[in-house]
């Protein structure tokens with residue numbers, strides 16, 4: 001079911017960790033951001049758009065993780081964009097003969113059979129200097145940053161005062177750092193500063209997973225994510241409901257411990273004897 005969060009901006013929420021697909025109405029059809037997870041959900045969304053008389057005219061993936069680069073033939077054969085780094089990262093994965101097996105190990109077993117791999121990751125990278133998505137509709141500004149994944153992009157639909165945050169600013173998932181980056185903590189903090197710089201122009205924040213937040217939630221979530229990342233850096237114990245005993249998702253405390261451990265290991269390697 002599509003829910004309107006601002007004029008001409010609609011969200012479809014998946015059963016799988018509240019993954020949000022975003023539909024932006026343009027002149028001759030819609031832009032589809034992070035299309036969905038299961039075959040049923042995507043064909044359902046394609047049907048809804050068809051009944052509404054709104055063909056998909058372009059797609060966009062916020063980052064190269066499997067749950068953001070899926071597609072279904074019923075959406076049509078249209079350009080699917082991502083940042084240059086996003087496209088390079090997923091193309092790198094797809095260049096391995098066993099890419100399906102590599103992705104399959106990370107899929108949630110209860111949905112694995114329902115996740116279509118055929119059109120996964122067929123992303124056209126936009127030029128590194130591209131400031132907006134090339135399409136006929138409200139201007140969608142690309143805010144690229146390094147934090148959760150290579151080439152991660154948030155999208156700001158200025159006219160609608162909507163920020164599509166990708167896998168950042170979630171009320172259910174704490175920050176997942178890109179632990180392969182050179183400086184994952186500073187990258188994350190820098191990305192949050194970038195979000196802060198546009199927060200005044202935002203009335204709705206749509207995270208990749210979780211619930212849509214209103215104007216006040218934008219700053220609340222930036223602050224909460226920053227506190228988490230700082231605690232991770234400083235070895236503090238985060239006072240964060242997302243990873244505490246009452247976490248909505250019971251596997252998050254494990255991810256938290258893993259992130260702590262990974263960062264501690266890096267530090268050991270970096271500190272001279």
Ligand SMILES: [Zn+2]
Pocket residue numbers: 065067068167208209
């Ligand atoms: Zn995700």
